[in-house]
Amino acid sequence: MPNPAFQVAYVIDRRNDILWFLALPFAAVLFAVFAQQNLPGGALVGVTLWITVPHFMLTGVRLYGTPEEYSRWRDRLVWSPVLLIGLAFVLIKYAPLTLVLLILLWDHQHSFMQQHGFARIYDRKAGAGSLSTKNFDLAFNWIFFGNMLIVSPLFSTIWVSMLHQWRIPIGAESVEMIQSVSWVITAVYGLVYVAHAVYCVRQGHSLNPLKYLFLLASYFLWYYTSFTSEYLMVYAVAHRIMHGVQYNVMIYYFNKHLSERNPEHPSLLRYLAQPQNIVVGILLCVACTIVWVVLTEGHLRDLGFGFVGFGGNFDLFSFSLISSVAMIHYWFDAFIWKTRQPEIQKGL
Numbered sequence: 001m002p003n004p005a006f007q008v009a010y011v012i013d014r015r016n017d018i019l020w021f022l023a024l025p026f027a028a029v030l031f032a033v034f035a036q037q038n039l040p041g042g043a044l045v046g047v048t049l050w051i052t053v054p055h056f057m058l059t060g061v062r063l064y065g066t067p068e069e070y071s072r073w074r075d076r077l078v079w080s081p082v083l084l085i086g087l088a089f090v091l092i093k094y095a096p097l098t099l100v101l102l103i104l105l106w107d108h109q110h111s112f113m114q115q116h117g118f119a120r121i122y123d124r125k126a127g128a129g130s131l132s133t134k135n136f137d138l139a140f141n142w143i144f145f146g147n148m149l150i151v152s153p154l155f156s157t158i159w160v161s162m163l164h165q166w167r168i169p170i171g172a173e174s175v176e177m178i179q180s181v182s183w184v185i186t187a188v189y190g191l192v193y194v195a196h197a198v199y200c201v202r203q204g205h206s207l208n209p210l211k212y213l214f215l216l217a218s219y220f221l222w223y224y225t226s227f228t229s230e231y232l233m234v235y236a237v238a239h240r241i242m243h244g245v246q247y248n249v250m251i252y253y254f255n256k257h258l259s260e261r262n263p264e265h266p267s268l269l270r271y272l273a274q275p276q277n278i279v280v281g282i283l284l285c286v287a288c289t290i291v292w293v294v295l296t297e298g299h300l301r302d303l304g305f306g307f308v309g310f311g312g313n314f315d316l317f318s319f320s321l322i323s324s325v326a327m328i329h330y331w332f333d334a335f336i337w338k339t340r341q342p343e344i345q346k347g348l
Contacts, residue, residue: 007206009126011118011348012253020249021118021214025221025242032238036231047237051244056329057284058251063332066255072343073336081328088324103323110330111243112145115218118246120339121348122211130205136196139189144219147186151179152226154235218242254347261346 010017035047063069063077070077091099119137123129149155156175163170197207221242225235271280338344 004206005201006209007126007128008210009122009128009208010210011121011125011250016249016253017210020246022210022217024245025217025238028238028241029221029224031241032225032234033229035237036229036234047240051240051248055244055247055251056325058248059329059332059336061284062251062255063336068343069336076335077332080331081324084327084331085324088327092323099323103326106327106330108145108149110333111239112141114243114247114333115215116141117337117339118250119211119215122208122214124339124345125348126206126208126211128200128206128208128211130200130203133196133200133205136193140193140215143186143189145222147182148219148222148226150182152223154226154229154232158232258347 011021063073088099091102116138119141120134123133123137149159156179160170160175201207221238222235225238229235336344339348
């Protein structure tokens with residue numbers, strides 16, 4: 001009996017998927033637009049702070065608070081932070097613009113790769129797509145996200161300005177040509193992507209419609225905020241809400257599934273995943289956020305005990321700290337969420 005053309009499966013379950021993966025991007029856009037019009041800039045920064053820091057923290061708690069995870073990745077977990085922190089402090093001193101670009105580009109790649117990962121989970125759980133579908137999905141995210149960075153008014157203003165700062169001459173005609181080529185490539189690949197889906201169905205493979213609805217919701221958020229607002233903070237707030245909340249929800253249920261399937265497995269996250277302990281998890285997130293604010297606002301100027309004097313350069317220390325944590329998070333996420341790994345599949 002041939003497979004049905006459409007096979008529905010959820011990342012978590014019906015209610016949670018609708019709430020966190022399909023509806024959240026639209027709610028995040030509405031909140032970001034409302035906040036930009038009615039809240040001061042500091043409040044917008046606070047929104048991203050209270051969401052971003054906990055999702056950084058949960059990565060660390062999962063890896064360092066779970067013996068099985070720590071033993072599997074021990075060398076990377078020990079040496080990666082040392083090397084990345086050192087890299088951040090060297091770059092901030094000798095090549096600060098390079099550090100800014102590294103963080104910016106890595107953050108963008110990290111963002112769309114998270115959505116790619118969720119898309120792969122949708123297909124894996126539904127048994128949908130062919131062996132090559134993952135490659136088509138990956139190319140889709142690279143091309144469509146890259147197109148947004150090139151053609152949207154918000155980001156094109158940024159990269160054109162940076163080229164001028166680097167004394168690379170680029171005129172209006174050149175910008176229009178680059179953007180036109182980007183649109184053509186994106187449109188052509190969009191047709192290729194649809195053709196691949198049709199091919200899969202004709203070859204007897206199912207499609208999970210929720211994957212495509214999820215990608216549509218995600219790219220609506222990115223394209224809408226980058227095309228309709230001149231303020232980077234509107235994009236940042238909407239994106240951080242979607243990215244951070246979806247990550248936090250995923251890691252909560254991932255660990256919950258692991259603990260349910262192996263109750264004897266020792267883990268701090270297993271404790272936090274229990275519904276009666278959710279308040280403890282929230283308080284832990286609050287505490288980490290407060291510590292983060294203290295470190296990056298410059299209230300601990302004597303942290304070096306005289307051996308490391310931050311003084312007037314504390315802003316550089318703060319940016320280096322933020323950059324270090326961000327790079328560590330990006331690097332860890334690059335290898336701890338491979339859905340083809342049996343250990344990861346146990347938590348899905």
